[in-house]
Amino acid sequence: MEAMPNEIRLMGDMVCRSTAATAIMGSMPNNPQARGASIDDIDRAIIRALADNARLANNALAEAVGIAPSTCLARTRSLQERGIIRGFRAEVDPAAIGLPLQAMISVRLRAHTREQVASFRSTAPDLPGVLAVFHMAGSDDYLLHVGVAGPEALRDFVVDNLTTHPAVAQTRTNLIFEQIPGRRYLAPPGR
DSSP: OOOOSOOOOOOOSSSSOOOOOEEEOOOOOTOOTTTTTOOOHHHHHHHHHHHHEEEEEEEHHHHHHHHHHHHHHHHHHHHHHHEEEEEEEEEOOOOTTTOEEEEEEEEEEOOHHHHHHHHHHHHHGGTTTTTEEEEOOSOEEEEEEEEEEEEEEEEOOHIIIITTTEEEEEEEEEEEEEOOOOOOGOOOTTT
């Protein structure tokens, strides 16, 4: 399968074991391009259709949302330029590539100095099996979504990469039984 523009990232999704590309929306609160960006019902329909199938040809997308292909292309490009649609990526089943066990690992740092935060932040995304890294507010500083081959590999990941990291004070591991993708954010505001 040919890669879509941008990159192919491993997305841990144990329910939807599809390799079809999915649209990733830039709706994170820290996205300066998307903050304050206004979208209407047609934009939401485009986002919803691309989230279901990011490989839709522009003509099929235009037909699905009920607008002219030229209008659809212009709106899709605008959504990308404004950072609302951040990219198109293949969704890969971790189990199919030898990572059947997934976990969320909470990480608390020893101190909140810029050096320790920067040290962990620069290291964590490149650790083997890390699917996503979340910088959190609250009692834990980071949340790592990891995929590994089994319980021993999970233990080794924590011991070799986290407990030995000089910035890490504590970890807590929770196994993931199932991931169910949410779609609530695609609804118009107030619904």
